[in-house]
Amino acid sequence: MLFLLNDTVLELEAQAMTPPQVAATLSRMTLIDAITLAKEAFAVEPELHRRAPERAKKAALLILLKQPQINAAQFIVPARHCNAKDVQVRFAALGAEVMFDLKALQDRGKLTAAYVDVHVWSRAAAAA
Numbered sequence: 001m002l003f004l005l006n007d008t009v010l011e012l013e014a015q016a017m018t019p020p021q022v023a024a025t026l027s028r029m030t031l032i033d034a035i036t037l038a039k040e041a042f043a044v045e046p047e048l049h050r051r052a053p054e055r056a057k058k059a060a061l062l063i064l065l066k067q068p069q070i071n072a073a074q075f076i077v078p079a080r081h082c083n084a085k086d087v088q089v090r091f092a093a094l095g096a097e098v099m100f101d102l103k104a105l106q107d108r109g110k111l112t113a114a115y116v117d118v119h120v121w122s123r124a125a126a127a128a
Contacts, residue, residue: 002099003060004072004092007116008049009103012061026065034062038075039087046077069093074121092120 003010038059042048049056063070072092079086094102098120105111 002103003064004102005049005056005060006074007113009106010057010060012057031066034066035089037062039084042075042077042087043082043084046080072120
């Protein structure tokens with residue numbers, strides 16, 4: 001499954017990333033817990049989706065497992081090593097066609113932050 005994290009499309013495989021011993025812990029987490037963990041990770045590394053893709057995938061997967069209709073998240077970090085409470089987050093539920101188009105652009109090296117801002121996050125903000 002595909003998940004847009006900021007301006008990067010991640011390919012997630014729930015079974016591969018959640019071994020059975022971890023699944024029990026995940027089942028006790030709430031969506032707020034998942035968001036808090038992701039905010040903490042982004043507060044330390046604002047470019048988590050680029051510099052630590054495996055950690056980014058885990059953060060995205062936690063959100064997806066807790067709220068399956070969400071397939072896009074944008075974490076806005078004011079400064080590196082900021083307080084996690086200062087990290088803002090937006091979510092979106094994008095259609096499969098949009099996700100596949102974004103992935104195709106990324107695979108060709110044509111997906112940019114500006115493109116994602118215009119075609120995803122500005123539209124998500126306008127719809128809110």
